[in-house]
Amino acid sequence: MFETAESVASSDGELYLKAFRFMLLARGLDDKMASLYRGGKIHGGVFLGRGQEAVSVALGIALKKGDVFAPLIRDGAGRLAFGEPILDWIRTYLGSALGPMRGRDGNVHRGRPREGLLPMISHLGAMISVVNGTLIGRRFKGVKGMVGAACLGEGGTSTGAFHEALNQAAVEKLPLVLVVTNNQYAYSTPTERQFACRNLADKAIGYGVAAHTVDGTDLEACLKVIGHAVDQARAGHGPQLVVANLLRLCGHGEHDDASYVDPKLKKGPVGRDCLKVAEEHLLQQGWADAVAIETMTQEKTRKIEDAVAIVQREASPDPYKEIWCALSCRHLSEGFDNI
Amino acid sequence: MDAPISEDAIVGAAIGAAIEGMRPIVEMQFADFSTPGFNQIINHAATLYWRTQVPCPITIRLPSGGTSGSGPFHSQSMEAIYAHYPGLIVMTPATVEDAYSMLLEAVAIDDPVIFCEHKYLYYHLKADKLPTEAMPVGKARIARAGRDLTIVAYSAMVHEALAVAEELAGEGTEIEVVDLRSIKPLDTDTVMASVARTGRLLCVGEAWPWGGVTAEVIARVATEGFGLLDAPPQRLNAKDTPIPYHPNLWTAHRPTARSIAAAARNLLRM
Structure with missing residues (x-):
């Protein structure tokens, strides 16, 4: 399935431009999902990655085919960079029977476990130990040089699952990269009600793992810091915790107007829109001009509109054709559907 | 593998290894201690196949039931709680022969199996020899x-x-x-x-x-x-x-x- 990510850009400019394209596409898909949601075309929630694209893409782009990636709800850009087809994204949101989840799960709960893209469950922190398990499994098989990456928000660091999994990764010396994006709010809970340490990265000390901090609004810094963390894990230096600071530039979901967000944060350095920052940087560095950016924007829009048009013609899941059995060993099913 | 006392992470890692094609066996020290790993069992292992069509062949051994003097936290029988959730198989062998053959079968099954082995089997029962044949799972x-x-x-x-x-x-x-x-x-x-x-x-x-x-x-x-x-x-x-x-x-x-x-x-x- 994965036709994109992998190749390593030959220069900083190329890598930056490549990352920017994924960010642009992710933002465009987010906007499209939000608009379909408002038009009543999407069942359930819509969760955007607005403001978090730089962090997410920097991780996705640093991973290679054969790595394992467990994105969280705001990692559309990282998913695209890792190679998730945009059809998977749209099909899961629109509930197409042809999507990877076939209407059984929706929105951000999508993935292809056999291809290293793990579909998240809603319980925060739960994916980290599963990534650990894939790394342990591969170690048993003698596979070397791979990395497993998981994403979390600052709220998720309060879970027992986070603690257990990070400690487990440290004890097993696994090549895990855990990216914690501190977007200042866990739904509506601010950071001062979430943790009392000075810097979330300090938590790494307690587990004996390496820590990195990065300005999540700055794509260049994200590519550098997260890329370095992934390299370190791949080189056998054990788990890496990256803490990225930024502001969520949307509600928790599209049902949330985020009226509780402190206006001071919006005006402060964390409130910068990473996409705008990246665009300005591209122009400043001369890696792209206004015409090139306009062309990229048009390409992105066409790609999205074409894909949505395809998916909107696809069949929805049919309850009468559904196999109502949760087991792969169907002969061991209770057959409650007949009751 | 010896593991840190982290039931959630132990089950989570077993799920990850299963995705990689392994057939992990998790041994809880007592059935009672499976509760810190409950989330991964019922929300992750039990839903994985339904959601993704990738099977999750893990076996979770739960030393179950009461023994004299063990009290509230080393005596529980948790089979019904796990049986409530779709996507799990729950085995409750009564004999040493069944415990042996059903454990082998549990590992071979492509779905998550909760293997409730009563501590009575450890302390009070013996088998003369290992069984050479067994009834299929699902047959009383x-x-x-x-x-x-x-x-x-x-x-x-x-x-x-x-x-x-x-x-x-x-x-x-x-x-x-x-x-x-x-x-x-x-x-x-x-x-x-x-x-x-x-x-x-x-x-x-x-x-x-x-x-x-x-x-x-x-x-x-x-x-x-x-x-x-x-x-x-x-x-x-x-x-x-x-x-x-x-x-x-x-x-x-x-x-x-x-x-x-x-x-x-x-x-x-x-």
Whole structure:
């Protein structure tokens, strides 16, 4: 399935431009999902990655085919960079029977476990130990040089699952990269009600793992810091915790107007829109001009509109054709559907 | 692998390894300690195949049930809680032979298996030799044939039921004992056939009474085989309190041959 990510850009400019394209596409898909949601075309929630694209893409782009990636709800850009087809994204949101989840799960709960893209469950922190398990499994098989990456928000660091999994990764010396994006709010809970340490990265000390901090609004810094963390894990230096600071530039979901967000944060350095920052940087560095950016924007829009048009013609899941059995060993099913 | 005391992460890692094609076996020290790993079991392992069509072949061993002096946190029987969730298989062997063959089968099955092994099997039972053949999973066993009353039991309670059958045989009553072997899938056919022969049903479980295996068996027999019953179906479970430490209290807390015999005699009079 994965036709994109992998190749390593030959220069900083190329890598930056490549990352920017994924960010642009992710933002465009987010906007499209939000608009379909408002038009009543999407069942359930819509969760955007607005403001978090730089962090997410920097991780996705640093991973290679054969790595394992467990994105969280705001990692559309990282998913695209890792190679998730945009059809998977749209099909899961629109509930197409042809999507990877076939209407059984929706929105951000999508993935292809056999291809290293793990579909998240809603319980925060739960994916980290599963990534650990894939790394342990591969170690048993003698596979070397791979990395497993998981994403979390600052709220998720309060879970027992986070603690257990990070400690487990440290004890097993696994090549895990855990990216914690501190977007200042866990739904509506601010950071001062979430943790009392000075810097979330300090938590790494307690587990004996390496820590990195990065300005999540700055794509260049994200590519550098997260890329370095992934390299370190791949080189056998054990788990890496990256803490990225930024502001969520949307509600928790599209049902949330985020009226509780402190206006001071919006005006402060964390409130910068990473996409705008990246665009300005591209122009400043001369890696792209206004015409090139306009062309990229048009390409992105066409790609999205074409894909949505395809998916909107696809069949929805049919309850009468559904196999109502949760087991792969169907002969061991209770057959409650007949009751 | 020795692991940090992190049941959530242990089960999570087993799920990840299973995705990579391994067949991990997780050993909880006691069934009671599976609760910190509950989230990964019921929300992750049990949903993975349904959501992604990638099977999750993990086996989770739960040393289950009470032993004298073990108290509230080392004595629980958690099979019914896990059986409640779609996507899990729950095995409850009563004999050493079944524990052996069913554990092998659990590892071979492509779905998550909750393997409830009663500590009674460790301490009180022996097998002369390893079994060379076994009944398939999902098939209950007639542990003792009879025509007057059916006792449906599983795990260690099978042995209490067999002791009652032996005792009442001396009084001229023939009790049929059905060993469920696995509670999910539950072999309704074998239970129903037994009730068809005896007309009387007593379900015995060491777990707590609310909901659970005994309630499920009675619900099935009442809905699908009401006409087979000559008397109201009965059940016997542990008392609805945490499991007590002191042997005097513990013996009264869970069903034993004595209380099962009393319930059986009562049912025979109905």
